Amino acid sequence: MENIGIIIETDNGKIKETNFGMITLARDNKAETETELFAFVMDADVKVLKEDLESFGITKIVDISLAKEQQNNPVVRAKALINVIKEFNINTLFGLSTAMGKDLLPRIAAMLDAPLVMDCINVDLEQNFAKTSQYSGKTIATIKLSGDVLLFGIRPNTVAPVNIQIKTQTLAEMLKFDGEEFVSSSLRVVKSGETDKNININLAEADVIIAGGRGIQNRENFVILSQCAEKLNAAVGASRVAVDSGWVPYSMQVGQTGEKVSPKVYIACGISGSIQHFAGMKTSGIVIAINIDENAAIMSNCDYYVKADALNIILELTKLFNNG
Amino acid sequence: MQIYVCVKHVPDSAANITILDKSRIDENVTFLLNPYDEHAITEAVRIRDTFQESEVIAVCIGKDDAEKTIRSALAMGADRGLLVSSNDDHDSIETARVLKAAIERTGEPALIFTGKESIDAEGMQTMFRLGALFDFPVATNVIKIDVDETRAVIDSELSGGNVNTYELSLPCVVGAGRGLNTPKYPTFPDIVKSRKKTVKKFIFADLNIEPSKASMSIVELEPLKQARSPKEITGDASIVAQKILTILKEEAKVI
Numbered sequence: 001m002e003n004i005g006i007i008i009e010t011d012n013g014k015i016k017e018t019n020f021g022m023i024t025l026a027r028d029n030k031a032e033t034e035t036e037l038f039a040f041v042m043d044a045d046v047k048v049l050k051e052d053l054e055s056f057g058i059t060k061i062v063d064i065s066l067a068k069e070q071q072n073n074p075v076v077r078a079k080a081l082i083n084v085i086k087e088f089n090i091n092t093l094f095g096l097s098t099a100m101g102k103d104l105l106p107r108i109a110a111m112l113d114a115p116l117v118m119d120c121i122n123v124d125l126e127q128n129f130a131k132t133s134q135y136s137g138k139t140i141a142t143i144k145l146s147g148d149v150l151l152f153g154i155r156p157n158t159v160a161p162v163n164i165q166i167k168t169q170t171l172a173e174m175l176k177f178d179g180e181e182f183v184s185s186s187l188r189v190v191k192s193g194e195t196d197k198n199i200n201i202n203l204a205e206a207d208v209i210i211a212g213g214r215g216i217q218n219r220e221n222f223v224i225l226s227q228c229a230e231k232l233n234a235a236v237g238a239s240r241v242a243v244d245s246g247w248v249p250y251s252m253q254v255g256q257t258g259e260k261v262s263p264k265v266y267i268a269c270g271i272s273g274s275i276q277h278f279a280g281m282k283t284s285g286i287v288i289a290i291n292i293d294e295n296a297a298i299m300s301n302c303d304y305y306v307k308a309d310a311l312n313i314i315l316e317l318t319k320l321f322n323n324g
Numbered sequence: 325m326q327i328y329v330c331v332k333h334v335p336d337s338a339a340n341i342t343i344l345d346k347s348r349i350d351e352n353v354t355f356l357l358n359p360y361d362e363h364a365i366t367e368a369v370r371i372r373d374t375f376q377e378s379e380v381i382a383v384c385i386g387k388d389d390a391e392k393t394i395r396s397a398l399a400m401g402a403d404r405g406l407l408v409s410s411n412d413d414h415d416s417i418e419t420a421r422v423l424k425a426a427i428e429r430t431g432e433p434a435l436i437f438t439g440k441e442s443i444d445a446e447g448m449q450t451m452f453r454l455g456a457l458f459d460f461p462v463a464t465n466v467i468k469i470d471v472d473e474t475r476a477v478i479d480s481e482l483s484g485g486n487v488n489t490y491e492l493s494l495p496c497v498v499g500a501g502r503g504l505n506t507p508k509y510p511t512f513p514d515i516v517k518s519r520k521k522t523v524k525k526f527i528f529a530d531l532n533i534e535p536s537k538a539s540m541s542i543v544e545l546e547p548l549k550q551a552r553s554p555k556e557i558t559g560d561a562s563i564v565a566q567k568i569l570t571i572l573k574e575e576a577k578v579i
């Protein structure tokens with residue numbers, strides 16, 4: 001029998017939207033009907049999440065409690081999850097390839113000496129294949145995983161979430177796992193990053209990204225992008241030139257040496273479309289390029305292009321929202 | 325103290341990648357030191373200079389040609405190099421075992437650096453596997469590190485510009501992120517000086533690597549197809565904005 005475990009990421013007690021795509025991918029992959037879909041919850045009240053999880057086909061919810069002072073420690077989290085994997089005979093573990101996942105999934109894989117593919121854009125559990133990008137996003141590799149437990153880090157937003165029909169929903173069984181005993185002596189958390197409200201929405205998880213490059217020219221103009229982004233509930237990204245010029249922090253960089261993103265819509269403003277920039281946003285849904293130069297590489301590698309000054313267009317877009 | 329830096333010989337990010345036999349790339353392109361490893365070397369050299377009697381050792385597993393990447397690391401300030409020569413591709417499970425074997429045969433590490441990922445395989449996990457094999461603590465995407473005799477205090481960057489600060493006991497493994505420093509590229513005299521530095525070679529088969537039950541293997545490699553066919557949006561700024569809004573609403577359904 002197959003048991004798939006899914007690490008649920010929450011934000012202020014709520015399930016982050018991107019989890020539902022990951023659950024959908026796991027559910028679509030289960031071969032036998034008796035496959036159980038476990039949700040592992042570490043940071044939230046499971047009762048609040050129950051209905052949402054059930055509506056996507058989760059059949060068992062495990063509430064993992066950790067000692068309060070250990071909750072932010074990735075080693076403790078990894079140890080607890082390894083014990084959960086053993087206790088519930090999990091053969092496949094899914095987690096998101098987010099900042100948190102990048103610090104957690106490889107720890108689990110390493111401690112278990114188990115295979116892991118990060119940043120998966122698709123998974124086939126019948127053959128134990130994962131698809132991920134390699135060579136700066138220029139190729140897609142299909143990787144076969146072999147081992148007792150297989151781990152998959154799923155790139156946020158690559159699979160559209162689909163509910164299951166009400167009549168096929170079942171009540172999820174609620175389980176508890178006590179992980180209070182786990183400690184880490186060699187890695188101690190000195191300070192845990194609070195979500196900085198200024199950096200608005202998490203780049204990797206945003207549905208819409210407005211990104212600026214050299215064509216945005218300065219820090220003040222990036223504020224104009226932020227204002228528009230706020231209206232659209234979008235995140236702001238940047239090219240390396242914008243970061244290296246000191247207009248925006250490195251955490252906003254999209255590309256091969258920045259964040260890899262797959263939003264539904266990527267609006268590239270004053271970005272030429274270098275190979276390295278594409279490496280980070282190739283898998284986006286709709287790409288809209290705004291550039292004064294119609295010969296810029298991005299203009300022939302997008303879904304829509306506008307030959308215009310990017311700021312003018314962005315200002316107009318913001319205006320549309322201000323007018324309701 | 326000994327500081328090891330694991331470096332990888334990777335295709336230049338600007339290179340055109342051609343796929344052969346649907347499973348590997350045409351290696352007839354420029355290979356370079358993995359960009360994140362440049363940050364690792366620069367930091368290792370900085371730390372070495374603050375401790376007496378310490379050295380930086382660059383370790384690489386690859387074909388003989390990978391010696392070039394070790395030479396780049398030496399020119400950037402590493403003291404000597406270790407090359408495990410192997411003509412095969414190794415997954416990160418095996419790579420970590422190989423790195424450990426080469427390091428163990430050389431000395432006792434206080435710090436081991438890697439880059440936070442390699443730009444070819446993009447696996448993001450070798451540092452954790454190396455740490456688990458040695459039973460050393462690990463942090464990745466490190467953008468700041470302070471080291472004393474017994475511990476390292478590091479900032480690990482999360483997305484959105486947030487950081488977690490961890491204290492790791494030494495020895496430890498650190499995955500360098502881009503925010504760590506500005507790489508110090510070599511001057512011509514640095515390059516000349518580095519030619520005298522030694523690179524010790526190991527043969528993969530001599531390391532008697534114990535295999536794992538687990539593995540990851542590439543079954544197919546395909547180019548990422550760009551099926552986009554660009555359509556122009558025309559009109560004055562307000563009309564264009566209107567049209568973009570319609571796309572967001574009706575086509576992408578994000579508002």
Ligand SMILES: Cc1cc2nc3c(=O)[nH]c(=O)nc-3n(C[C@H](O)[C@H](O)[C@H](O)COP(=O)(O)OP(=O)(O)OC[C@H]3O[C@@H](n4cnc5c(N)ncnc54)[C@H](O)[C@@H]3O)c2cc1C
Pocket residue numbers: 212213214215216238239240241242253254255256257258259269270271272273274275276277280290291292293296308309310311337359
């Ligand atoms: C190892 C390595 C890693 C790298 N990693 C990354 C990475 O992760 N991310 C990344 O982005 N880059 C990366 N780069 C850099 C990359 O090669 C390019 O230099 C960079 O992406 C270019 O940024 P840009 O498009 O903003 O600037 P440019 O290439 O200078 O393009 C600016 C564009 O703005 C347009 N423009 C000017 N004014 C306006 C206006 N008013 N309105 C509209 N358009 C205007 C211009 O026509 C031009 O097309 C990397 C490079 C290397 C070597």
